[in-house]
Amino acid sequence: xxxxxxxxxxxxxxxxxxxxxxxxxxxxxxxxxxxxxxxxxxxxxxxxxxxxxxxxxxxxxxxxxxxxxxxxxxxxxxxxxxxxxxxxxxxxxxxxxxxxxxxxxxxxxxxxxxxxxxxxxxxxxxxxxxxxxxxxxxxxxxxxxxxxxxxxxxxxxxxxxxxxxxxxxxxxxxxxxxxxxxxxxxxxxxxxxxxxxxxxxxxxxxxxxxxxxxxxxxxxxxxxxxxxxxxxxxxxxxxxxxxxxxxxxxxxxxxxxxxxxxxxxxxxxxxxxxxxxxxx
Numbered sequence: 001x002x003x004x005x006x007x008x009x010x011x012x013x014x015x016x017x018x019x020x021x022x023x024x025x026x027x028x029x030x031x032x033x034x035x036x037x038x039x040x041x042x043x044x045x046x047x048x049x050x051x052x053x054x055x056x057x058x059x060x061x062x063x064x065x066x067x068x069x070x071x072x073x074x075x076x077x078x079x080x081x082x083x084x085x086x087x088x089x090x091x092x093x094x095x096x097x098x099x100x101x102x103x104x105x106x107x108x109x110x111x112x113x114x115x116x117x118x119x120x121x122x123x124x125x126x127x128x129x130x131x132x133x134x135x136x137x138x139x140x141x142x143x144x145x146x147x148x149x150x151x152x153x154x155x156x157x158x159x160x161x162x163x164x165x166x167x168x169x170x171x172x173x174x175x176x177x178x179x180x181x182x183x184x185x186x187x188x189x190x191x192x193x194x195x196x197x198x199x200x201x202x203x204x205x206x207x208x209x210x211x212x213x214x215x216x217x218x219x220x221x222x223x224x225x226x227x228x229x230x231x232x233x234x235x236x237x238x239x240x241x242x243x244x245x246x247x248x249x250x251x252x253x254x255x256x257x258x259x260x261x262x263x264x265x266x267x268x269x270x271x272x273x274x275x276x277x278x279x280x
Contacts, residue, residue: 010158011158011159011185011186012107012130012133012134012135012136012158012159013135013136013158013159013160013184013185013186013187014158014185014186015105015107015135015186016059016107016109016135016136016160016186016187016188017186017187017225018107019058019059019106019107020058020188020225020246020247022058023058023246023247024246028242029238029241029242029243029245029246029247029248030058030059030225030227030242030246030247030248031056031057031058031059031238031247031248031250031274031277031278032057032058032059032060032061032227032229032247032248032249032250033052033057033060033061033249033250033251033254033274033277034060034061034062034063034076034111034229034249034250034251034254035048035049035052035060035061035062035063035254036063036065036076036079036080036083036255037062037063037064037065037083037088037092037093037096037097038065038082038083038084038086038087038088038092038093038096039063039065039079039080039082039083039088039255039258040082040258040259040263040266041086042086042088042092042095042096044263044266044267045083045096046096046099046100047266047267048258048266048267048270049062049096049100050100050103050104051267051268051270051271051274052254052270052271052274053100053103053104053106054104054271055270055271055272055273055274055275055278056274056275056277056278057106057274057278058106058107058247059106059107059108059109059135059247060100060106060107060108060109061108061109061110061111061138061249061251062093062096062097062100062108062109062110062111062134063076063079063080063111063112063251064090064093064110064111064112064113064116065079065080065081065083065084065088065112066080066084066112066113066115066116067084068113068115075252075255075256075259076251076252076255078255078259079255079258079259090112090116090117090119090120090125093110093112094128094129094132095132097110097129097132097133097134098132098133100133101132101133101134102133107135107136108133108134108135109134109135109136109137109138109160109162110129110134110136110137110138111137111138111139111140112137112138112139113139113140113141114139114141114142114150117139117150122149122150122153123153125153126150126153126154126156126157126159127157129157129159130157130158130159134159135159135160135186136154136159136160136161136162136186136187137150137154137159137160137161137162138162138163138164138190139161140164144163144173144176144177144180147161147163147180151180151184154184155184155185158185159185160181160184160185160186160187160188161180161181161184161187162181162187162188162189162190163177163180163181163189163190164189164190164191164192165177165189165190165191165192165215166192166194167192167193167194167205167207167211171214171218174214174215174218175218177189178218178219178222178224179222181219181222181224182222182224187224188224188225188226188227188246188247189215189219189224189225189226189227190227190229190249191211191212191215191226191227191228191229191245192229192230193205193208193228193229193230193231193232193241194208194230194231204231204232204237204240204241205231208228208241209244212226212228212244212245213244225246225247226245226246226247227245227246227247227248227249228241228245228247228248228249229248229249229250229251230249230251231252232248232249232250232253233250233252233253234277235276235277238250238277250277253273254270254273257269257270257273258270
């Protein structure tokens with residue numbers, strides 16, 4: 001980590017670290033809902049995200065819609081397609097983040113694909129994300145070997161670059177990711193509960209606990225928080241996962257909930273759902 005300059009101390013990424021620390025002090029896991037920027041509309045997505053913060057979310061992932069979302073299941077793809085059809089862009093995602101961050105202190109993390117970031121400009125993207133209230137970035141299709149330009153730009157702008165680790169990841173690669181995350185500011189590692197795409201599932205994978213323990217052997221010395229995502233949807237899922245991990249991500253279940261709710265009720269329905277999952 002860099003010397004403790006005021007820029008690092010006040011970096012947006014430290015909000016992520018503080019959110020995990022707060023949850024740990026309260027003897028619970030951090031709840032991390034995912035929302036697609038621009039779904040069902042730009043204005044409504046902003047209202048819904050603020051409602052999630054009010055409902056008890058600790059960290060909020062903001063999806064950036066993309067035309068070829070390799071890691072997304074059908075539910076999140078559907079939300080992204082609608083957002084794109086309604087004109088959501090990277091700049092529009094920045095505006096959603098700005099509006100949300102003006103109304104809540106809950107840390108925001110962009111989750112999106114690398115192509116739109118390259119087109120926008122890596123440096124400019126990180127600068128704008130930082131000034132629009134974002135604390136970190138999750139880029140599912142960015143390989144470790146190609147991550148250095150974004151990692152450096154993120155670090156220079158006080159952002160955490162967060163990596164995904166699926167169960168098939170070899171030990172050596174987990175160690176490399178842990179080292180890279182530790183060299184940045186704040187952040188966590190996103191443990192993918194199973195190989196494949198996002199989506200709701202009734203049962204958690206049987207080897208999930210063992211997988212998290214395996215990752216923990218590489219991250220413990222750096223005190224990097226571990227969050228679990230893909231397939232979580234019920235309070236029982238959250239309680240189980242956070243008994244051995246530091247955080248739990250809920251995504252597809254929220255998209256489905258929004259999709260099935262009348263627009264006038266979506267904000268209240270999301271707030272209540274987050275409250276039902278929150279262990280506060």
